[in-house]
Amino acid sequence: MNDKISIILPIFNVGDHLRGGIDSLINQTIGNENLEIVMVNDCSTDGSDKIIDEYADEYECCVAIHHEKNSGAAYTPRNTGIEACSGEYIMFLDPDDRFTPDAVETLYRAAKTNDAQMAFGRFRRIFEYGGKVQKSYSPYKDNLEKAYPDETFETENFIKVPDFLWDNFIEKALYGKTLEVTYPRDKPLDTIRVDSIEDEPDMLKMHPSVWSKIYRRNLIMDNNLRFQPFVSGDDLAFALEAFLNAKGIVFLNDFMCYDYYIRDLPSDKSITNNVNVRLLDELMESYIYCRKCTEGFSKNVQNVSVNPHLLHWTYTWKNSPFTREENKLLLSKVNKLKKIHHTDLKTRWLLSSMTTALETKITIARE
Numbered sequence: 001m002n003d004k005i006s007i008i009l010p011i012f013n014v015g016d017h018l019r020g021g022i023d024s025l026i027n028q029t030i031g032n033e034n035l036e037i038v039m040v041n042d043c044s045t046d047g048s049d050k051i052i053d054e055y056a057d058e059y060e061c062c063v064a065i066h067h068e069k070n071s072g073a074a075y076t077p078r079n080t081g082i083e084a085c086s087g088e089y090i091m092f093l094d095p096d097d098r099f100t101p102d103a104v105e106t107l108y109r110a111a112k113t114n115d116a117q118m119a120f121g122r123f124r125r126i127f128e129y130g131g132k133v134q135k136s137y138s139p140y141k142d143n144l145e146k147a148y149p150d151e152t153f154e155t156e157n158f159i160k161v162p163d164f165l166w167d168n169f170i171e172k173a174l175y176g177k178t179l180e181v182t183y184p185r186d187k188p189l190d191t192i193r194v195d196s197i198e199d200e201p202d203m204l205k206m207h208p209s210v211w212s213k214i215y216r217r218n219l220i221m222d223n224n225l226r227f228q229p230f231v232s233g234d235d236l237a238f239a240l241e242a243f244l245n246a247k248g249i250v251f252l253n254d255f256m257c258y259d260y261y262i263r264d265l266p267s268d269k270s271i272t273n274n275v276n277v278r279l280l281d282e283l284m285e286s287y288i289y290c291r292k293c294t295e296g297f298s299k300n301v302q303n304v305s306v307n308p309h310l311l312h313w314t315y316t317w318k319n320s321p322f323t324r325e326e327n328k329l330l331l332s333k334v335n336k337l338k339k340i341h342h343t344d345l346k347t348r349w350l351l352s353s354m355t356t357a358l359e360t361k362i363t364i365a366r367e
Helices: 015-026 048-058 075-084 103-113 163-175 201-205 217-222 234-245 277-293 299-304 307-318 324-340 345-366
Strands: 005-011 035-041 062-066 089-092 118-127 132-135 191-194 213-216 249-262
Touching: 005 015, 005 075, 005 103, 015 035, 015 048, 035 048, 035 075, 048 062, 062 075, 075 089, 089 103, 089 217, 103 118, 103 213, 103 249, 201 234, 201 299, 213 217, 213 234, 217 234, 234 277, 277 307, 277 324, 299 307, 307 345, 324 345
Parallel strands: 005 035, 005 089, 035 062, 118 249
Antiparallel strands: 089 213, 118 132, 118 213, 191 249
């Protein structure tokens, strides 16, 4: 194998889980001699810095980088890793999660064989506290029950409504109509390969997980793709720009490449599980950024790059306490998106309902 694959890890105070994440890379079936594991420490205070130094001393494939100043979010160490890495292909891992054993090899082979600049697969959400496993959303039918006979997958349902309501109403409202362009939706599909995202806009309805994907280096470098400075939503913006620019995209619908751990115990939460006004503010800023990126693309691409995320934003806002001033800030951001994102009646109705809900909260707080 002539190609080196760089895998970038943004690290801040994940010492309890860090070794498991790095070990899932060291033990990849492709062989760690083919990997460059770039571990970027964002001024951890829990001993994570010492752990990555241990791996860098023991394994030739491991590189430890230490920031002098904490950035407060994952986007800066991810960008540091992009600048430092040398691989022909680039991947990302959140260090408290795990790659499945053959993730790197399978995604690399898919990209290489299909001459694609980007390849990606499915992932499992593993809820440690609740003890359940969900398969990530896909608009295509799959054979995952056959591929993983010992696994029981629950339906992805992040707004906690009865499954009947989710399957028959909420999911359809959230993800919209099926945009069947190149591939059918009436039978299971294992591999979907397209030349550009316009051939299958439905791909944009899937979770914008940067860590379930492999990118050819020239896709990132030639298009100057970097993570935007959002504490939440930086992954959405990066993944969307990769989709918009990629020449050749492969999706492995029946392949689980990643275990995404939902550590929902009060004492073990990630930054994106702690809801505050900054998180929702910057998440909306990422939607605005994404919408601007899609100018010149079809209305289907413009809609599905943003709309599926708005219900999740609204549900998170509704279930979190905010002051009147915080709601006024969030309203200003929703109105900012509303000015540029008005492609059809459904989109206008969706954003109008969000502004009405925020205005009502602000009025009640004033009274």
